[in-house]
Amino acid sequence: MRIGIGLPAAVPSTDMTTLGQWAADGERGGFAAVGVIDRLVYDNVEPLTALAAAAARTSRVELVTTVLNVGWRNNAVLLAKQLASVELISGGRLTAGLGLGGWPDDFIASQVPQTGKAALWDATLATMTQAWTGKLSGQGGPMPELPEGRPALLFGGLVPAAFTRAATHGQGWVAPLFGLSMLQEGATAVRAAWERAGRPGRPRIVTGRYFGLGDRADAVADEYIRHYYGDAFFAMARADTLTTVEQLRGELTALREAGATDVVLYPTSPGLEQVGLLAEALHEAGFPPAHT
Secondary structure (H helix, E strand, O other): OEEEEEOOOOOOOOOHHHHHHHHHHHHHOOOOEEEEOOOOOOOOOOHHHHHHHHHHOOOOOEEEEEEEEOOOOOOHHHHHHHHHHHHHHOOOOEEEEEEOOOOHHHHHHHOOOOOOHHHHHHHHHHHHHHHHOOOOEEOOEEOOOOOOOOOEEEEEOOOHHHHHHHHHHOOEEEOOOOOHHHHHHHHHHHHHHHHHOOOOOOOEEEEEEEEOOOOOHHHHHHHHHHHHHHHHHHHHHHHOOEOOHHHHHHHHHHHHHHOOOEEEEEEOOOOOHHHHHHHHHHHHHOOOOOOO
16 A cells, blocks of 8 residues: 655645645655645645646655546646646656545636536546647647556546546546545445456555644644534544544554555645654554555
């Protein structure tokens, strides 16, 4: 199981000039990936911009979105260009986990309805494929053609069509950042869809958890999770937020047994010291960052 660390790009009190350093520290600490989550109407940095900052300060670590919301991004060519740009800047290290998004405020602000999801996926994927294979041209020629299968794609969602999409169009599936049963059920469904599609090997099953360590870790986690999710989802998200070595050991063991191939641990605190604290805690828990 590969372990990555999330950037604090969605922690409102973050000094966003530190994102590049955070990524560099994560790579130096042995983490397999740095990740971002996505909101529009929220006090955060746009996730692909954050990954571009990370790409500039790293050379090895995978750059992951878990997930990037396509439902309210209503220009598929622009989205394809942005994803391709991070892929090129990073030297081919982007893995784009894609989902529709569920925050109504983001759809309202984008003047996009929360309907027609199947047609949206089909159109978006077709357009992005055209862009990445050099089939969209203007004055001066086509958009840059990327190597086959780049950027790597993962797909989120909790319905049968989402599991099929993950098995037929990408490397695998992205599970929500909390809820062990959703991971277990989804992983089983995606593996079955993968076999039906005749794909070789096994799909990636990617998930994440929130963490916070050090002084006032629980209080800081309470504040952030409530701010991000509100009262309606606070209890569910907070129950799977990890603030001790024992919790890290227990949850990572459960995630591995449930079928997760990758876990990205997202901070509830913006301090750069969290990278080192997490690396130390993972070693103590028996899951060092380079653990496979």
